[in-house]
Amino acid sequence: MILVTVGTQLPFDRFVRIMDRLAPSLDEDVFAQTGRGSYRPVHMRAQQVVGPIEFERLIEQCSRIVSHAGIGTIVMAQKHRKPLILFPRLGALDEHRNDHQLATVRALRGRPGIHCANDEAELAALVGAPLPAPEPISDLPERDRLRRAVAGFIGEQHRLFDAKGSRLV
Amino acid sequence: MLLRPALPGDHVIFATTNHELAMRDGVVGVHLLPDANRDEPRRALAALLASVRLVWRLRPHVVVTTGALPGLFCLIVGRLLGARTVWIDSIAASDRPSLSGALARPFATRWYTQWQHLQSPGRAYEGALL
Numbered sequence: 212m213i214l215v216t217v218g219t220q221l222p223f224d225r226f227v228r229i230m231d232r233l234a235p236s237l238d239e240d241v242f243a244q245t246g247r248g249s250y251r252p253v254h255m256r257a258q259q260v261v262g263p264i265e266f267e268r269l270i271e272q273c274s275r276i277v278s279h280a281g282i283g284t285i286v287m288a289q290k291h292r293k294p295l296i297l298f299p300r301l302g303a304l305d306e307h308r309n310d311h312q313l314a315t316v317r318a319l320r321g322r323p324g325i326h327c328a329n330d331e332a333e334l335a336a337l338v339g340a341p342l343p344a345p346e347p348i349s350d351l352p353e354r355d356r357l358r359r360a361v362a363g364f365i366g367e368q369h370r371l372f373d374a375k376g377s378r379l380v
Numbered sequence: 381m382l383l384r385p386a387l388p389g390d391h392v393i394f395a396t397t398n399h400e401l402a403m404r405d406g407v408v409g410v411h412l413l414p415d416a417n418r419d420e421p422r423r424a425l426a427a428l429l430a431s432v433r434l435v436w437r438l439r440p441h442v443v444v445t446t447g448a449l450p451g452l453f454c455l456i457v458g459r460l461l462g463a464r465t466v467w468i469d470s471i472a473a474s475d476r477p478s479l480s481g482a483l484a485r486p487f488a489t490r491w492y493t494q495w496q497h498l499q500s501p502g503r504a505y506e507g508a509l510l
Contacts, residue, residue: 220417263404282472286382286510308419314475318495319510356507357492358386361466364490365388365442368464372441 213338214273215243218281219260222248223306226298229331230277231255233338239274267291275342277334280312280319288324294342296326298334323348381405382509383444383468393438397450411438413450418479428453435461446470452480459487466490469503471510477503 215230217223227245234241234254241255244266251257261269270276270287278284280299288295299316300306316327324345328334384405394407397415402408411434416427431453435443443458444466445451455465467488469481474495485491485502493499494508 262400263398264400267404282470282510289510311472311475315472318474353507354382354509357468357494357509358383358507360492360504360506361383361444361468362386362388364464364466365386365444368442369388369391 212269212273213237213239213241214269214276214278215241215255216261216266216276216278216281216284217244217246217248218279218283219246221300221307222246223279223300224248224250225304225306226279226300227252227257229298229334230338232331233335236335237339242269242273244269275338277338280315282315285315285319285325289345289348292324292344292347294324294326294344296328296334296337296342298328381407383446387444393440395434395450395454413454416449418449424449432457435463439463442466444468447478447480447484449480452484455484456487459489464489466492468492468509469494469498471495471508473498 217226227243227248227250230243231252231254243252243255243257244261245257245259267287270291270293273293275294276284276288277296280297297316299312302310319325320327326337326342328337394402395411395413396402397413399412402410413430414423414426416423418424427450431450435454435457439461440458440463442464443455445455446468447470455467459465465488467481467484469492470478471494473481477493477498491503493503493505496505499505
């Protein structure tokens with residue numbers, strides 16, 4: 212199964228329409244989470260909202276993910292080692308407040324398992340192509356580094372406040 | 381949640397805008413805040429009031445947040461009530477700091493970007509969660 216997702220915050224009908232056009236040419240089922248969009252797909256199963264638990268189950272089951280360039284999906288694809296095709300929202304088309312998804316795609320392009328498409332032709336080429344699952348990542352030194360920095364800061368404050376504290380995340 | 385191993389388990393209280401996210405990740409005793417963004421003033425006001433109430437009640441010593449709007453509110457209220465605060469700017473802010481991050485800056489004891497090229501005095505880079 213190929214999982215298509217646009218996140219929960221904003222519609223992304225341009226992308227859903229393209230995927231609906233491509234769906235019949237693919238040899239796998241396509242399931243689309245279409246969010247607040249108004250276009251109703253006819254060639255793929257679709258649901259507007261999928262809760263986080265069900266969403267993670269879909270990620271586990273799918274062979275690949277085709278998604279807007281949202282961080283939640285990128286984190287999940289990395290966690291479950293799924294090939295991920297990103298299609299950024301464009302500020303110029305009112306698909307987001309600004310072009311930060313373009314920047315996200317530029318910044319993440321070339322990472323293991325991450326592929327980027329900017330138009331229908333690029334999406335068509337990628338969505339049917341063989342995409343191997345990314346290798347398991349044994350360690351993420353930059354993630355560990357940020358964790359250590361935050362843990363270190365909290366530790367310092369903890370000692371200052373004499374052990375009884377609480378935090379919000 | 382990627383930050384969770386950095387937090388001292390027995391003294392942590394989580395707040396989120398989505399209860400099912402907390403369930404998925406096995407977090408109990410989570411506090412719920414209304415989700416909001418700057419395009420929805422009424423919901424933003426609800427999130428602000430809920431954040432004030434929550435932080436007033438909990439009186440955290442440290443507030444850690446990756447944003448966005450409800451997290452920003454908690455950070456500001458926390459700082460005004462004497463907490464130390466950590467802002468971790470969203471990894472989605474890869475071309476410039478986020479707007480909520482910019483607003484958080486005067487209230488953040490530590491302010492981290494997750495992109496090395498955005499590092500500057502006052503905007504520390506100490507790694508990234510992704």
